[in-house]
Amino acid sequence: MTQRIYIFDTTLRDGEQSPGASMNPEEKLRIAKQLEKLNVDVIEAGFPIASQGDFEAVATIAKEVRKPIIAGLARAQDSDIDRCWEAVKGAARPRIHTFIATSDIHLKHKLQKTRDEVLKEIERAVRRAKKYTPDVEFSAEDATRSNWDYLCKAFAVAIESGATTLNVPDTVGYTVPSEFGALIRHLRENVPGMDQVVISVHCHNDLGLAVPNSIAAIEAGARQIECTVNGIGERAGNASMEEIVMILKTRKDQLPYETGIVTEHIYPTSRLLSQITGMVVQPNKAIVGANAFAHEAGIHQHGVLQEKLTYEIMKPEDIGLLSNLLVMGKHSGRHAFRDRLKALGYDLPAGDLDKAFQQFKELADKKKEIYDEDLEAIVSEEILRIPEQYRLVSVHVTTGTDTQPQAKIVMEVEGTAMEGTQTGDGPVDAVYKTIAKMTKTKSKLLRYSVNAITGGTEAQGEVTVRLEEEGQTVIGQGAHTDILVASAKAYINGLNKMAYRKHRRRPRTGMVGP
Ligand code: KIV
């Protein structure tokens, strides 16, 4: 009989802890709504005590995303648990996820506590959480490097205290599939009451084994998998949600399990996340990488044209990938445009839709074939927009093999038109120096990357920049058929986000994350 595997998505918590993936509360809400469409079972929306922003994001998601369970993370401390409850209590189905480390390494060097003291903390934390909600998850951080007998005791205490889900994290990505499967079986056989709770696993990818370890755990009896979209997360990331889901779907003959995931939303979700965070998916990434369904070799192309089964084990449509097909053209109407955007996770209000449609028509005049990626680039300017302190009016650059590049930029700064000119080492450098001078920014440019959104010389170029100022980093993005215009737009978009963030910044709680 096929057994149900619960997908616990931690993109907004562990995923967001990965360098460069930080999102503001509005961006988190967009991702949470998309995760709801994907039909994940649990969304771990954040770590409420870590900052005011995290608290707000969790509380907003709890109120607005009603179908999945909404979990918040809390250390095994009263203040964390109380704050977590404040954030998740508005959810239709709230969960408190509390954790403490159980390995001797962590006990000695991080917690400076004895094993007995930690058992008492587990009991106190789970009981406190249980007073708020019946749905309490307990995680034994660094479980895979913990003493197995002690881990059994820790889980037994958590069950007696009322935990309903027990999570076994491979916090440092150290275990291997055979060992992890054996650990899960050992826990099932040795922890009283383990058959009454859901066993969960949470694997990190330091040795590239997060997905194989999760699959081994499922075969050994785990029923909840903690994972992230695109596998983002601390260091080398977490288990990739799309890989686990598609492994279970594609190899049902070997793995008789199913998830509730609507797989057609996988690709749009992956794109939305990388649009928002600016974290580009590596082209050869399984399932959602740009090359995952691209057949380059002639012999493969020939085979696939004759019969897809020759080289394709999954259908691109199953993950919602239609980008090999021409999706829109100059004659496409507003309805088709709106419907395709909806499928990509963008449900625009009428005013934004009109503006985006206008931009689409302008692009369609320049570019014959318009793909999903082009639509995303257009719409992200509408969707992810923030109040514009700076607005680009025009860019003019002279450059060549024997001329020093010079940029002339016209911009509106808080509604007033200004013009500036600078030279630079290259055309982009000239553009950036001009904008920096005009805006008097103190932000440092940490990263600049260009991506051709679709093939061909008339393709749109998508530029992503990462800026840093006073310890805050933001991502700026811009797309245009002219790469210098895209560069200017990305920089200005980043500067607008930085200005917006400064304006919104509120006093922090002074608490820190794990
Ligand atoms: O990796 C880890 O151990 C965690 C826990 C907080 C579940 O993220």
Ligand code: ZN
């Ligand atoms: Zn983790």
